Amino acid sequence: MDKILILDFGSQTTQLIGRRIRELGVYAEIIPGDAAVTDETLADVKGIILSGSPESVYSPDGEVPDQRIYSLGLPLLGICYGIQRMTVDNGGTVEALPEREYGSLEVNLTVPDDPGKLAGGDAAAAFFSGFDGTVPLDAIRGSTAAKSKPGASFSINSWMSHGDTITKLGRGFRQFGTSLHGAPAVLVHEERPWFGVQFHPEVTHNERGTEIIAGFVFGVCGCKPGWSMEQYIEEVRASLGQRVGANPVLLLISGGVDSTVAGALLLKTLNPDQVHLMYMDTGLMRKNETETVRVNLERLGAKHLHIIHCENEFLSALKGLTDPEAKRKAIGDLFITIQEREVTRLGLPDSYFLAQGTLYTDLIESGKGIGKKAHLIKSHHNVGSPLVDAKRKAGRIIEPLDRLYKDEVRSLGRILGIDEDVVRRHPFPGPGLGVRILGEVTKEKCDILRDADAIYIEELKKRGLYDEIWQAFAVLLPIRSVGVAGDVRKYSWVLALRAITSDDGMTADVYPFSMKDLLEISTLITNTVTDIGRVTYDISSKPPATIEWE
Structure with a gap:
């Protein structure tokens, strides 16, 4: 070839x-x-x-x-x-x-x-x-x-x-x-x-x-076409089978597109009995996420699904932290710490492999590109954590998607037979709402952002805009502004809406909403989520901005 x-x-x-x-x-x-x-x-x-x-x-x-x-x-x-x-x-x-x-x-x-x-x-x-x-x-x-x-x-x-x-x-x-x-x-x-x-x-x-x-x-060069996603699957399957053998594989799964596709690839490549899927309910997830994840993974035929409820641990680890990198590191370290603890409870042998749905965009933004001179833009919880680095050096991490971009992952998911609703789902960061709440993360803020984000996404789907947008989400800003609720003066949180179009996540343009849609969505959010008094729209492209705020 x-x-x-x-x-x-x-x-x-x-x-x-x-x-x-x-x-x-x-x-x-x-x-x-x-x-x-x-x-x-x-x-x-x-x-x-x-x-x-x-x-x-x-x-x-x-x-x-x-x-x-x-x-x-x-x-x-x-x-x-x-x-x-x-x-x-x-x-x-x-x-x-x-x-x-x-x-x-x-x-x-x-x-x-x-x-x-x-x-x-x-x-x-x-x-x-x-x-x-x-x-x-x-x-x-x-x-x-x-x-x-x-x-x-x-x-x-x-x-x-x-x-x-x-x-x-x-x-x-x-x-x-x-x-x-x-x-x-x-x-x-x-x-x-x-x-x-x-x-x-x-x-x-x-x-x-x-x-x-x-x-x-x-x-x-005179090249002849000879590469396809189907061939990529065959190569990954051959590599996984040879490397893993009969050892157990544990995939930390979020329920998003990346980890779900990684799970489907493992389940269709290896014996499902050796594949363990662990989902952590961190308290930093989207609204009704845990139930959605459970349904999707059961459809994939997962035999070993372990749901860990650990909201209090994550909120405690994030208490007092405001720096984005410090929050990402805390979340990443705790992910692996809980994983190690739960593995012990599961009784998996020391020979188990840790699998992740890491994409190449995660690696290069974390300064982990192929070459030695890639610069750090931001760390990813499944890339830059010291504990993840240690496992990577020990050769006990499997990242079957680490040379793919988001659109290629979606194509792979369709070939693997994953439901279209899951394949079309917008990207969601591994650290979850922890990096969409600017400043310190609290349960109160998570609940506020969860409700506002759910309204935003549901409105995009109702208006037929969801599939025109590569990624959309809400960000809770670390400021309050004065407003009026009835006849009462009130200080409420400020929310930013983000919606971008992109082919690969490496560059991105702002989605050109009609003013009518923005006004109606903003009004619905402020009328429904009473702790939010002001809504803004982020009009920054990538570069110079990144897609996520933190």
């Missing part, structure tokens, strides 16, 4: 590159940016992509790839840091910009009159087709590589995120694309199939991004 190898230098969007390629039906493998490129690693590889990075090429922390990649004769595509790395490695110069180029910026490109003389043949013309708005994706994916017309000029809105720029091209490179600020944005080698872009085509906000990647994968 044809494969594209991705060198990860720590970019928050590296996995998006792999995901875009998988969507095209081609297998993509990600390894650390400075890993040795061995013959085994190169098996079936048709091309190599160098990812972005939070570091500078001149920083001591800036990773350098195995220099063997430049002598293999394989096509190379450098993205952001990747093309800067290729530039410096080939005698060019990179310098800091006076101001960062960030966000949506125009890139202008002109196809040379003789593209066939570049990059060792027709590769350049095939690559340029990705920028050509007249060339559809299907044509680029076709058996005959699409080509752009010599001399044609194109303009796209790109997505940039860098503080350095190329000031001297590397040996053999020519510039064909320029940013709105005049910086090099598209480079092609004169003789070798080497390409570079100073933007992020993997991000959904980047115009023609998928087509540009497809132009490299199909037109330059």
Whole structure:
């Protein structure tokens, strides 16, 4: 099966590159940016992509790839840091910009009159087709590589995120694309199939991004589609069966999409008698969550479902804590502490495995990306907890979804036969309401937020808006504002509503509610939940904000 190898230098969007390629039906493998490129690693590889990075090429922390990649004769595509790395490695110069180029910026490109003389043949013309708005994706994916017309000029809105720029091209490179600020944005080698872009085509906000990647994968590398979600399931099942054997597996399950799909995959891969599902009623869950979880898991055929009521323990652990990271760590540590205690009560042997529904977005936001230089954005209770780290190092954690994004998890759930109502459910954070109540968490606040959030979600479903939104939820702010209840002056809590659209959770846009819907939902919440006196709507995109507030 044809494969594209991705060198990860720590970019928050590296996995998006792999995901875009998988969507095209081609297998993509990600390894650390400075890993040795061995013959085994190169098996079936048709091309190599160098990812972005939070570091500078001149920083001591800036990773350098195995220099063997430049002598293999394989096509190379450098993205952001990747093309800067290729530039410096080939005698060019990179310098800091006076101001960062960030966000949506125009890139202008002109196809040379003789593209066939570049990059060792027709590769350049095939690559340029990705920028050509007249060339559809299907044509680029076709058996005959699409080509752009010599001399044609194109303009796209790109997505940039860098503080350095190329000031001297590397040996053999020519510039064909320029940013709105005049910086090099598209480079092609004169003789070798080497390409570079100073933007992020993997991000959904980047115009023609998928087509540009497809132009490299199909037109330059000549890949043939051969990867699917069904094949992913077969590979995961084979890996799970070999690794776990007859040992018991304990899955900490929340009832959300991720952990439910992970549970279904375990139950359909292993003997259900060796799969134990543990759900903790932390007091930080959505309204009527415990009963909903029980019904859904029983439908999956779970034989060992353990529901632990531990609200008081979690509220005690959170008492007095206001810092988001401190709350996440407290929740994560207590999760594992209770799990260990309950495992003892269950009588499971020491050889048991701990399974989690961790997604790749959880890992990279926690600084646990493939490469060594991924930066921490926020910790996740099932990723950054010291106890979870210890189990991970001991090799006793199973995360069958850790290379998937939310939409891929939903697709996997449908293939596994999970009910559509569960598959369509909006994401819910592992720490639950603990990170949707800003400041200290109390039972009173949990009850208030639970009621308000339930009204919000139910209204979205009634109005036919729920499936248009990738994630919607309410946040209880740590402030009160003055209001009037009848003839009485009253200080009540302020609630924020959040609703975003996204393809993968890595970037997100605000859902454009009609003012009528917002007014009616706000009124219903304040009239029903009397402790809430004011409702706001969060209009922040990701980036710069994250989806959750904490």
